[in-house]
Amino acid sequence: MGGIGKTTLAKKVAIDTKQDNLFHVIVLVEVSKTPDIKNIQQEMGGQLGLKFHDETEGERARALYDQLKKEVAIPEGADNSGEEKKEKKILLILDNIWEKIDLEKVGIPFGDHCRGLKLLLTTRSIHVLTNQMNSHCNFSVGTLTEAETWSLFKSTAGMCIDHPDLKSIAPEVAKECGNMPLAIATIASALKDKGESTWITALKELKNPSVENFDGMVTKEVYTCIMLSYDYLDTELKKIFLLCSRMGCTYDASIRDLFMYGLGLGFFERSNTLEEAQCKVEDLVKKLKDNSLLIDAPNEARESLRHAIHDGERFAMHDVICDVARSIDRQKGNVCNVIDDAIPRSWAKTNILKNYTSITLHNTPEVSKGLRLEFPQLEFFYMKTKDSFSKIADDFFAEMPSLLVLHLIEMNLSPLPTSLGHLVNLQTLCLDACELGDIADIGKLEKLEILSFRGSKIKKLSEEIRQLTGIRLLDLTDCSTLEIIPPKVISCFTQLEALQSSGRLEDST
Template identity: 55%
Template sequence: MVAKYLVSPVARPFRYLWKYKSNFEKLENEVKKLEGRRDTVQHSVEDARRKGEEIEKHVDSWLDSVKNIIDEASEVVDDNHQQANMQCFKVFSCSYLKKRHQHSKKAAGKSKDVVRLEQEAGEFKKISYRTIPEETWLQSSKGYEAFESRESIMKNIIDALCNPDVNMVGIYGMGGVGKTTLAKEVGKQAVKLFNEIVFAEMSDSPDIKKIQGEIADKLGLEFREETESGRARRLCERLKKEEKILLILDNIWGSIDLEKIGIPSCDNHKGCKLLLTTRSRDVLTNKMDSQINFYIEVLNEDDAWKLFKRTAGICSELPDMQSVALEVAKACAGVPIAIVTVAKALKGKGVSEWNKALRELRRPSPESFEGVTSEVYLSLQLSYNNLETEELKSTFLLCGRMVCIYNVSVQDLLRYGMGLGLFTRIETMEEALDNVDALVSKLKASSLLLDSSNSKIFAMHDVVRDVARSIASRDHHMFTLTDDVTPWNWAYEDKLKNCTAISLHNITKLPKNLVCPQLKFFYMKTDDSFLRIPDNFFTGMLRLQVLHLTRLNLCSLPTSLSQLVNLQTLCLEKCELGDIVVIGDLKKLEILSLRHSNIKKLSRETRQLTRLRLLDLSECSKLSVIPPDVLSSLTKLEALYMGCSFIQWEVEGSNIERSNASLDELKHLCHLTTLEIQIPDVKKYSKGLLTPKLERYKILIGHQWYQHDWNSQYETSRMLKLNLNSEEDGVISQLKGIRELELCEVPGVRNVLYDLDGKGFPELKHLCVKDNSHFSCIVDSKQSVSCGALPILELMFLSHLINLEKICNDSL
């Protein structure tokens, strides 16, 4: 008892003196452990943020606490060193012993705090969580005009959606009247009423899986199921978890089986509301059983005039122009899409052109078809007639043929246009691509095309598309048909005789022989895996210049394909391909695309295509054989796409006879300006392969690359990614104007800028450097180029660079 109450209290303070050294050693060791745990957590945080995920609040709070505790521990250690230096000659003084006791006690306390934080990290079950980005149209104010005549309809639609006894509301009206725009505005107004708002674009031939995927993406749902029914069950289960959700299904053409998609009925989930848009009231009432439907009329005269005047830029100071403009606006019959397209077509034009336009708009419609009035038809035809060149007009009609879904590839437009010879004064593929971009921009400026999610694709309003197809059919004998909507009668011999272009979607039957002596363009897509092309199918279309087949089983190509001696563009995409020897007979071929196809070997006869300017083998994941000297024979090749495709490159010059292509073959392609390629083994790469002549490229060097690494989120036209376990050997300095650069490993390099390219990166926008123990600096200020090294850099991502000392030695 004496020891307990007298000795222990007296001895306790001396314990800090006796354990002084061990307390500080323990503190430093625990801090090192905590720093290691912090780095691990920080790496996970960086990876999560790069994937667009949100970090858990307790993780951010923990990292802040770790920073503070490490700073405090460093301060304790530093104070102790300073005190030790000051007291070195007063080792046994009372003040020295008192300070030593205080510092030891602080060290012991901080050690406990450090250990506690380290243990907390081990309790983290997850670092981050996925977020669902808000719809861009929900944030945008563009596209909607607050017309007085439509405010009451807007209010009534929202009231209907708030009614607990109503689960389905419809909006119907003629094409181009503004149904989609109104539905989106309802979505914006209803944000506070629903937990989630989802917009999904339908079509005349809806793809169930695509619709399921579109809804799931906006809910953050990932499917593991492959079948439609499995995905439907998963989607239904997810939708039921939302207390209140609004689904906007836009542009419905017929009956939609909601159960097949996975949308719960009102009996199963009263909080799930549907807003449908369509051209036909019959679709809403008889096919979808919509409970309350709203008809969208054309704009009244006042609203139509306000929209027209604002779009055309008409000033009140021009009374002569205003009088004819008022008549032109009236001729557009209050249809917003007609008003906008006509106003843009006449903007900046003289009075005589306005009078000419008015006369054309007052003529009776040469065509009429369900859902589009004569006024809309004539107004869009007027916009078409006012296009400046035949090249623009031909491009517009071609776009109408292409648009079977909402978004269309600029690359496809390029390949079709080149094959048909639409683009004048064009010598190279690079010039052609610039020309296509300019044409698309002009059509967008005329409101005949729409912007889409990125610059590589575009969209077209369904009314504009219908009018484009009607003009093409009437004036140019071009037909676009969907078999499950408008069955094609192959017996229409008179039409086929003069037909110049045919586009067939979801086709299920084919005749043995299609006699179209004037045909220049043929597109066919099917989802029927049993459909086969008859052997003599192409014998009656010998003038064909563009042929595009999608999702067909072509394990054996029809022999009549070899008779298409005028063919310039051939696309066999997403097809089952076997022997393609017959392609070697198409001597005039300039563009060949086998994108996404299931092909294992490129035929040796491909080397006979000496006029070929573009070869697309991207996404051909099973392609493992390209015979030697095939690529080197294609001496006029300007664009070669091999992303997510062939990587079995062999080395030229060895004693063993090659059975596959070598990288050195690409040196023979002196016209090559576009290249997408993966080189898994840098030892097979030789200098001179990559040259400054490359204007567009995506090049991945090294083994550790995956399919998603090809998909740049930045839309850059020059991308290089290096993942090397050996020295870089001058790859970077050979390339022109890199805009996106990713470096993994790359040993032997300490200074990213100077060691890799002493001239700097004047066009670099995105730099990613990771997983490297050698880098000590990104920019070395000792080099003269450093001040202008990265003048337009927008993003820099640095990760796992354990010896990085500085980003720049001086101001950057």
């Protein structure tokens, strides 16, 4: 990912290999997002002792090719000691490539043409290496360990962190850097020799990033790096990337949830079946991982997405990446994520809320029953409170007429808020690990296509849900208290493609 330290590592390789005499010549060239063949050739030529003036691209390429071949040529005969002269070795580092580089066009010999030349490439995309550059020996550069993070932070910030006023806050700031070298170096340098108040402000900004914070000295460099990766995505990947950041638990998120959110929001209209949509999600997540914008979650179940809806295949989004993604959303002015904090007081002013299309409330205090929220444009709503089985007001959903996706986790919904029946445009409804009683009002949501009661305490499926003839996926996994499914209710779901129950995903017939 951007800011992980690939360039620093490449430069370190150049220094160490030179000191160890592993290569006779070392050339390092910065390529960048929009590669300029002329600039690459001139940079290489300068480091090889060539001077270019008015030569054409082809002439520069031939000159570089001849020079590199000359450098690694095996001299004839033997030296005065009688030892056989060995082939010289060259290390050529092309740093920060974003797409295929035509080596021949640049003037770089490769393969059997120049066995003494070793090529080291750095990129944010594994696809560029394997599919475009045909590289077979690739290494993923991960984040630092906590010990490495603290060591780098201390060495960069200097002795000031030993001051009594900073001894407790400095480790917290270092932790908020997300183990990313660029973030650590940038933030530690910015706070070096600053007073306690500056450190406190920086910590607050890191925990609650905003667009304004990213314009400041503390995180601008990291933000710029990650924004560059985002800008390079196509429209479809951008939409999924931002949707990932709206999921409540991004350090261990579920592809199952992403799949259901995307369906509800109409992201996969070209997919005729759930199977096709599942494969699409799998492909998009893989592409984001290949671009270093998503990472594998710990102990991720590496099975096909066909089973992911059941077994909860996971992925993760790095903290700093997520902060940048959410800042992109905030720039649009219609998305809000409240994580581990209370609902802002400003929400009491309805004019602030009128343009919101997506809201995530994760580990927030219980919503005040007296708080009336009006979201006329809201399409996505996720909520999980700090206290398990919190209750919400009966009219909570009354002013959300445009809602398409609703996900509530560990809520007490017995009885269901009557306003839930007002969500006539709802496509995806996930009531996971909730306490449920009479669910008859769900039968009013005739546009519903995805319905999940995963892990919820529910005794009976109401007769009224037979009206949901558009249901395509019904998830009853781990509903251990479910005792009654009225006769012919399931058979009324004429569009049903997948029924998940008792730990198995079964195709409906």
